[in-house]
Amino acid sequence: MIRFISKKGQTFLIVGMTLLFAVALCGLAFASGGEGASEGHDQMLNLFYRILNFTLLVIILVVVVKKTSMLRFFGERREEIKEKLEALTKERQTAESRSRELEKKLEEFEIQKKEILEQFRAEGAKEKARIISEARERAAQLISQVDHTIEREIQGATERLKQEVVEMAAQRAEEIISKGIKDSDQDHLVNEFIKSVEKLH
Amino acid sequence: MTGSKISKRYAKALLSLGQEDGNYAAYGENLKEFAELCTDNPEFSKVIGNPVFSVDDRKKVLNAVLAKSSFADYVKNLLQLLLDQNRIGGIEDVSANYTRLTDEISNIIRADIITARPLKDEAMGKLDAVLAKITSKTVKTNVEEDESLIGGLVVKIGDLVLDGSVRAQLEGLKESLKRGEYN
Numbered sequence: 350m351i352r353f354i355s356k357k358g359q360t361f362l363i364v365g366m367t368l369l370f371a372v373a374l375c376g377l378a379f380a381s382g383g384e385g386a387s388e389g390h391d392q393m394l395n396l397f398y399r400i401l402n403f404t405l406l407v408i409i410l411v412v413v414v415k416k417t418s419m420l421r422f423f424g425e426r427r428e429e430i431k432e433k434l435e436a437l438t439k440e441r442q443t444a445e446s447r448s449r450e451l452e453k454k455l456e457e458f459e460i461q462k463k464e465i466l467e468q469f470r471a472e473g474a475k476e477k478a479r480i481i482s483e484a485r486e487r488a489a490q491l492i493s494q495v496d497h498t499i500e501r502e503i504q505g506a507t508e509r510l511k512q513e514v515v516e517m518a519a520q521r522a523e524e525i526i527s528k529g530i531k532d533s534d535q536d537h538l539v540n541e542f543i544k545s546v547e548k549l550h
Numbered sequence: 551m552t553g554s555k556i557s558k559r560y561a562k563a564l565l566s567l568g569q570e571d572g573n574y575a576a577y578g579e580n581l582k583e584f585a586e587l588c589t590d591n592p593e594f595s596k597v598i599g600n601p602v603f604s605v606d607d608r609k610k611v612l613n614a615v616l617a618k619s620s621f622a623d624y625v626k627n628l629l630q631l632l633l634d635q636n637r638i639g640g641i642e643d644v645s646a647n648y649t650r651l652t653d654e655i656s657n658i659i660r661a662d663i664i665t666a667r668p669l670k671d672e673a674m675g676k677l678d679a680v681l682a683k684i685t686s687k688t689v690k691t692n693v694e695e696d697e698s699l700i701g702g703l704v705v706k707i708g709d710l711v712l713d714g715s716v717r718a719q720l721e722g723l724k725e726s727l728k729r730g731e732y733n
Contacts, residue, residue: 535702538701540673543680547683550684
């Protein structure tokens, strides 16, 4: 209702209503008196002063309120708060949007993390298999080399033993033949030699 | 090698002279005799072959010895020449080469026979005959004994070696066993 009346009208309305209310109160006070004229006169005067005082107070308040533009201040303040509320709402929306983006990125990071971990696990398993395979191959090679070395050592030892046995046998044979050879053996050897030389011709 | 070639030249020179007058065999004997003299008398050999002494002094010593010998003049001249040329120390090589050359002329070949035990005359005769047969030359043998052969004999004719010793057979057997031929 007040919004449809101008500010000036509003001021007059307030002052008028105040004065009407003050006069009504004075009449009521006067009507309720009757005993003693002087005493009633003093009371009326007192009432009058009070009403006047009150009226002046109201006028001052209206003037002060009007002069200090309180209404405009509160209106601006209301607008400011409204703007702030809107800005905060926007910021909140932005923050919520940012939060959603971050959550989405976090989910993507989680997925990537899982993928990287899976990849690393797969590569680790592959590398492990390769290392084990190489180790087995190397072990097989070493075993083969050791087998060959053992075989060679055995062959070498056998050969050396054979040589020693042959040397000892030859030495023993030489000793036996040296002791047992006779002139007839020498003659036989010479004759055999002559026959073999004749065959050369 | 160079000394041997020079010795051969001296030997050839003397042989050509000997062939001309037909006394090459005697010259060979003279050379051999002088070489043996040097071998048997090392002091004499040292004196005439030592360049510390003057050639004249050494020649005097050589001539004193040659004067008492019955060597042919060519041989004496050769020995004096060797002394002049400071090659008298190689007289054994000269003698050996001369013998080799005369052997070639006479179709003679020398064989060294090394035997474990003394050879009987019959075996020696057979051996000479068979060696002459395979070389187609007259064979002159030089027999030595070596007990380390155990039995049998070895014949060396120039670069040819015929080994019929028990030691060689044992060595052959030993090598065969080492090679595993009898496994």
